[in-house]
Amino acid sequence: MKKVSVASLLKKKQDGQKFATLTAYDASFAKLFDDCGIDLILIGDSLGMVLQGESSTLPVTVEQVAYHTRCVASSTERTMVVADMPFMSYATPEQSYENAAALMRAGANMVKMEGGEWLCETIQGLVERGVPVCGHLGLTPQSVNVFGGFKIQGRGDAAARQLINSAMELEKAGIQLLVLECIPAPLAKRVARSLTIPVIGIGAGKDTDGQILVMQDMLGITAGYVPSFSKNYLEVTGNIREAVKLYIDEVEQGLFPAAEQSFDE
Numbered sequence: 001m002k003k004v005s006v007a008s009l010l011k012k013k014q015d016g017q018k019f020a021t022l023t024a025y026d027a028s029f030a031k032l033f034d035d036c037g038i039d040l041i042l043i044g045d046s047l048g049m050v051l052q053g054e055s056s057t058l059p060v061t062v063e064q065v066a067y068h069t070r071c072v073a074s075s076t077e078r079t080m081v082v083a084d085m086p087f088m089s090y091a092t093p094e095q096s097y098e099n100a101a102a103l104m105r106a107g108a109n110m111v112k113m114e115g116g117e118w119l120c121e122t123i124q125g126l127v128e129r130g131v132p133v134c135g136h137l138g139l140t141p142q143s144v145n146v147f148g149g150f151k152i153q154g155r156g157d158a159a160a161r162q163l164i165n166s167a168m169e170l171e172k173a174g175i176q177l178l179v180l181e182c183i184p185a186p187l188a189k190r191v192a193r194s195l196t197i198p199v200i201g202i203g204a205g206k207d208t209d210g211q212i213l214v215m216q217d218m219l220g221i222t223a224g225y226v227p228s229f230s231k232n233y234l235e236v237t238g239n240i241r242e243a244v245k246l247y248i249d250e251v252e253q254g255l256f257p258a259a260e261q262s263f264d265e
C-alpha cells in the first residue's frame with residue numbers, strides 16, 4: 001500500500017480536499033486507524049494526560065514518546081507517523097538533533113515542535129540533517145505555565161498578527177506541516193490561506209486543511225478534562241471503526257468541526 005507523504009497532503013490542500021488525522025499511542029489503534037484511512041497519526045505528548053493521568057504534558061520524556069512511536073510505527077503501513085518532541089527536548093539545536101534522532105529511529109516520519117520564531121534555527125538544522133518538521137502554534141500545551149492555563153490563544157489584532165508572522169517564519173525555516181491549536185476560526189483560516197504547506201487544526205475551526213483530535217476524546221473515553229472543541233463519535237455510532245469512519249467523513253465534507261466545536265473570535 002502506498003504510504004501517505006507530505007506531498008500527498010500538499011496535493012490535497014491544493015485540490016481543496018480536507019483530511020483527517022488522529023493521535024494514537026499503541027499498535028492496535030494505530031492499525032485500526034491506518035485501515036480506516038486516517039492520513040496521519042501523531043504520537044502526541046498528550047499521552048502524559050490521556051495515558052499517564054498527569055495534569056499537563058510536561059512530565060513526558062523522549063524515551064516515552066519513542067516507545068509509543070515504536071508501538072505505532074510497527075503496525076502502520078499507509079499512514080504518516082509524526083512524533084511530538086516533548087517539553088525541553090529541543091531547547092537548543094544540538095539537543096534537538098539528538099532527541100529527534102531517537103524519535104526517527106523509533107519509526108517517526110516527522111517530528112513536531114511547539115513554538116515560533118525562536119525555533120527557526122533548530123528547524124533549519126533538522127531539515128538540513130534529514131528530519132522533516134511539523135510546527136505547532138496557538139495553544140501550545142508545553143507553555144501552559146506561561147499561559148496560566150489551557151486558554152484560547154490568538155485573540156485580538158496584536159496576537160493574531162504575531163501568530164501569522166510566526167507561521168510564515170516557520171514555513172520559511174522549513175516546516176512541512178503546521179498544527180494550530182485552540183485559536184479563533186477566522187485566524188486559522190487566514191493562516192491556512194497564507195501558507196503553502198498544509199495546516200492541521202484542533203479547536204481552530206473548519207477552514208484549516210486538515211483536522212486532528214486526541215483519540216480518547218473522539219471515542220469519549222478520556223479520563224479527566226475533555227476540551228470543548230472535541231466530539232464524541234463513538235456515542236453516535238456505537239462502534240469504534242464506524243466512529244473513525246464517520247469522523248473522516250465529517251472532516252472531508254467540512255461538517256466537523258461545526259460552530260459548536262469552534263471559537264468565533
Ligand SMILES: Nc1nc(=O)c2c([nH]1)NC[C@@H]1CN(c3ccc(C(=O)N[C@@H](CCC(=O)O)C(=O)O)cc3)CN21
Nearest residue numbers: 046049050057141150151152182214217222227228229
Ligand atoms: N484529552 C486531551 N485532549 C486534548 O486535546 C489535549 C490533551 N488531552 N492534552 C494535551 C493538550 C491540552 N489540550 C487542551 C486542554 C484543555 C483545553 C481547554 O480547556 N480549552 C477550553 C478553552 C479555554 C478558553 O476558552 O480559553 C475549551 O473550552 O475547550 C484546550 C486544549 C489539548 N491537548
Ligand SMILES: CC(C)C(=O)C(=O)O
Nearest residue numbers: 023044045046084179
Ligand atoms: C493535540 C495534538 C496536536 C498534540 O500535540 C498532542 O496530542 O500532544
Ligand SMILES: [Mg+2]
Nearest residue numbers: 044045046084
Ligand atoms: Mg502535543
